[in-house]
Amino acid sequence: MTTSLLAAPPATPLAAGEAPTLEAFGLDPWWLILAKAVLIFVFLMLMVLFEIWFERRFMARMQNRLGPNRVGPLGLLQPIADGLKLPLKEDLVPRGVDRPVFILAPALATMPAFLAFAIIPFGPTVSVFGHQTPLQLADLPVAVLFVLAMSSLGVYGIVLGGWASASPYSLLGGLRSSAQVISYEIGMGLSFVAVFLFAGSLSTSEIVASQERIWYAVVLFPSFVIYAITMVGEVNRIPFDLPEGEGELVGGFHTEYSSLKFGMFMLAEYVNMTTVSALAVTLFLGGWRAPWPISLVDGANAGWWPVLWFMIKLLLTISFFIWLRATLPRVRYDQLMKLGWKVLIPGALAWIMVVATIRVLRNEGISTQQVFFAVAIVLGIYIVASYLWDAVRGNRRDAEEQEATAAERAGAGDSTGGDPMAGGYPVPPLDAPHYHGRNSTSKEVNRA
Amino acid sequence: MDGYFGSYLVVALLAGLGVAVVGGAFTAGRLLRAQRPTPEKLITYECGVDPVGEGWAQSYVRYYVFAYLYVVFAVDAVFLFPWATVFAAPGYGAVTLVEMFVFLGIIAVGLLYAWKKGVLTWV
Numbered sequence: 001m002t003t004s005l006l007a008a009p010p011a012t013p014l015a016a017g018e019a020p021t022l023e024a025f026g027l028d029p030w031w032l033i034l035a036k037a038v039l040i041f042v043f044l045m046l047m048v049l050f051e052i053w054f055e056r057r058f059m060a061r062m063q064n065r066l067g068p069n070r071v072g073p074l075g076l077l078q079p080i081a082d083g084l085k086l087p088l089k090e091d092l093v094p095r096g097v098d099r100p101v102f103i104l105a106p107a108l109a110t111m112p113a114f115l116a117f118a119i120i121p122f123g124p125t126v127s128v129f130g131h132q133t134p135l136q137l138a139d140l141p142v143a144v145l146f147v148l149a150m151s152s153l154g155v156y157g158i159v160l161g162g163w164a165s166a167s168p169y170s171l172l173g174g175l176r177s178s179a180q181v182i183s184y185e186i187g188m189g190l191s192f193v194a195v196f197l198f199a200g201s202l203s204t205s206e207i208v209a210s211q212e213r214i215w216y217a218v219v220l221f222p223s224f225v226i227y228a229i230t231m232v233g234e235v236n237r238i239p240f241d242l243p244e245g246e247g248e249l250v251g252g253f254h255t256e257y258s259s260l261k262f263g264m265f266m267l268a269e270y271v272n273m274t275t276v277s278a279l280a281v282t283l284f285l286g287g288w289r290a291p292w293p294i295s296l297v298d299g300a301n302a303g304w305w306p307v308l309w310f311m312i313k314l315l316l317t318i319s320f321f322i323w324l325r326a327t328l329p330r331v332r333y334d335q336l337m338k339l340g341w342k343v344l345i346p347g348a349l350a351w352i353m354v355v356a357t358i359r360v361l362r363n364e365g366i367s368t369q370q371v372f373f374a375v376a377i378v379l380g381i382y383i384v385a386s387y388l389w390d391a392v393r394g395n396r397r398d399a400e401e402q403e404a405t406a407a408e409r410a411g412a413g414d415s416t417g418g419d420p421m422a423g424g425y426p427v428p429p430l431d432a433p434h435y436h437g438r439n440s441t442s443k444e445v446n447r448a
Numbered sequence: 449m450d451g452y453f454g455s456y457l458v459v460a461l462l463a464g465l466g467v468a469v470v471g472g473a474f475t476a477g478r479l480l481r482a483q484r485p486t487p488e489k490l491i492t493y494e495c496g497v498d499p500v501g502e503g504w505a506q507s508y509v510r511y512y513v514f515a516y517l518y519v520v521f522a523v524d525a526v527f528l529f530p531w532a533t534v535f536a537a538p539g540y541g542a543v544t545l546v547e548m549f550v551f552l553g554i555i556a557v558g559l560l561y562a563w564k565k566g567v568l569t570w571v
Contacts, residue, residue, distance in 0.1 A: 087473070090484065094490050111466045140456065146459070175508075175511045179515075182518040183518070189522075193532045200535075200536055256493060334569075337514075337568065341563075346559070360545045363536065
C-alpha cells in the first residue's frame with residue numbers, strides 16, 4: 001500500500017475547496033502575498049475597532065446599562081471617534097525617562113501582536129482572480145512555535161516600557177506583567193503538545209486538516225481547558241489583569257504613557273486577544289471547518305464559506321473574554337502564580353504523559369476499551385490517593401493552625417505580639433524569610 | 449518565494465509592513481498633535497504627590513527566579529514539540545515514550561525542587 005502511495009503521481013497541490021497542506025504555500029504571485037499582508041493589517045484594525053464597541057455594548061447589556069449609543073447607529077462609530085481623539089492628545093514624555101526605550105517599547109509591544117496572525121488559516125484553498133491560493137498568509141513547519149515566539153517578544157515591550165518610565169508604578173507593573181506572561185506561556189506551550197501528538201505537525205494548516213473528523217477541544221478536553229485559562233493570563237485580561245490593576249498600580253506599565261503611545265499598548269492588547277482567540281479556534285475548535293450539523297451539507301467546507309465559520313467561532317471566543325470580564329473579580333497575585341505554577345504546569349505535564357501513553361498503547365495494538373479501562377483505574381487510584389493525602393495533610397495543617405493561634409494568643413502580651421503586621425498579613429514581610437530556608441509562619445515571626 | 453525560507457520571507461514582509469504602519473502612525477501623530485509641555489506636566493505621576501528621589505525603585509528579586517524557571521521550561525518545550533510531531537510515526541514507539549518520560553521526570557524534579565524551596569510561594 002505504501003508503494004502504491006509513493007508511486008502515485010503527486011497530485012497538484014492546489015485544487016479549489018481542498019484543505020491546503022504545507023506544500024500549498026509559497027506559490028503565490030507577489031501581488032497576492034502583498035494583498036494578503038495588507039488585508040491582515042486591515043482585518044486586525046477593524047477587529048480591534050469592532051471588539052472595543054462589542055465589549056462595551058455587550059458588557060453594558062450584562063450590567064443592565066445601554067453602553068455607547070450616541071455616535072453613529074447603535075454607537076458603532078464610537079471606537080473610531082475614540083481612535084481619532086487619542087493620537088491628537090498631547091504626548092507627555094516625563095523628564096526622568098529613558099527616551100529611546102520609552103519610545104521603542106509601544107512599537108515593540110504592537111508589532112509581534114500583528115505578526116502572529118500571519119499563520120492563522122482563515123479558510124481552505126480558494127480562487128482569487130484565477131489563482132488558487134490558501135486563505136492564509138504563510139505557513140511554517142514550526143507555525144505554532146512562531147506564535148509563542150511572537151508573544152514572548154511582546155513581553156519585551158511591556159517590561160521595557162515599565163522600566164523606561166522611571167516610575168515605581170510602571171516598574172512594578174512591568175515586572176508583574178512579565179512574570180505573569182512568561183509563567184502562563186509555559187502552561188500554554190505545554191497545552192499545545194497534546195495537539196501536536198495527535199496532529200503530528202506544528203503547521204496550522206495541517207492541524208486544521210487533521211480536525212476533519214472531530215475537534216481537538218473534544219478529544220483533548222483537558223488541554224483545551226488549560227489553554228483557555230492560560231490564554232486569558234497571557235493577554236492580561238480580567239481576571240488576570242494584575243499588571244494594570246487600577247487599585248494597586250494606577251495604570252501599571254503604561255502609567256506614564258499618553259496619546260498615541262498609550263493607544264499602541266491598547267491596540268496590542270486587543271490584537272493579542274484576537275490572536276489567542278484565533279489560535280484557540282485553529283488548534284482546538286476545528287479552525288475554519290463548519291460545526292457538526294452544517295458540516296454534513298455538501299460544500300460547507302469549500303470556497304469562501306469557511307471564512308464565515310471561522311469568524312463565528314472567533315467572535316464566540318472573544319465573547320468568552322468579555323463574559324469573563326463582566327463576571328469575575330481580579331485574582332490576587334499569589335493566587336495567580338499558584339494557579340500557574342502549581343496547578344496548570346504540573347497538570348499539563350501529567351496530561352501529556354497520559355495522552356502519549358494512550359497513543360503508544362493503541363499503536364501497539366491494545367484496544368481503546370482496554371486503554372480506557374486502564375486509565376480509569378489509574379485515575380481512580382490517583383483520586384483516592386490525593387483524597388487521602390489531603391485528609392492527612394489537612395488534619396496536620398489544622399493542628400498547626402490551632403497551635404499557631406494559641407501561641408499568638410499567649411504571646412499577645414509581649415512587645416511584638418500585638419503588631420498586626422507581624423504575621424505577614426496584610427503587608428508581606430519584606431525580607432521573604434522562606435528564601436533563607438525558614439518557614440514564614442506567623443508563629444516564628446512572632447517569636448523572632 | 450518558494451523553498452524552506454520562502455515562508456519566512458513572507459513573514460519578514462509582514463514585519464516590514466508593520467514597521468511602516470507603526471512608523472507612519474508615530475510620524476502622523478507627531479505632526480498632528482498639540483505640544484505644549486510645562487515643567488509640571490513632565491513630573492513623574494505619583495497620584496498627586498511630588499515624587500521623591502529616583503523613579504527606579506528597589507524591587508523584589510523573586511521575579512528573577514521566575515525568569516530562570518521560565519528558561520528551563522522554554523527549553524523543555526522546545527524539546528517536547530519535535531518529539532510530539534514524530535511520536536506517532538512508525539518506528540518510534542514505547543522507547544521514545546520512555547525516553548521522554550525520563551526527560552520530563554528530570555524537569556519535574558527541578559520544578560519540585562523549586563516548589564520545596566518555597567520559590568513558588570508568593571508571600
